[in-house]
Amino acid sequence: VFxxxxxxxxxxxxxxxxxAKILEIGEGTSEIQRLIIIREILKHF
Incomplete structure (x- = not known):
């Protein structure tokens, strides 16, 4: 766009x-973030 x-x-x-690129590197890739979220959700079951 720009x-x-x-x-x-x-x-x-x-x-x-x-x-934005620095934050992406610091937080991990979207695939890793997805795995972390799924792991946290499954802890409650």
Whole structure:
């Protein structure tokens, strides 16, 4: 949607894109998150 703005340091979009990738790395992949959620749900059964 933003094209090259995601790579231009003077633009806020670049920071948002960079921060989103860091959060993804810190929290783990979506597959790992899915396994953690399923494990927590199954603990109650």
């Amino acid at each position: 094209g090259g703005y995601g790579y231009v340091k003077e633009n806020d979009v670049e920071r948002f894109f960079r921060d």
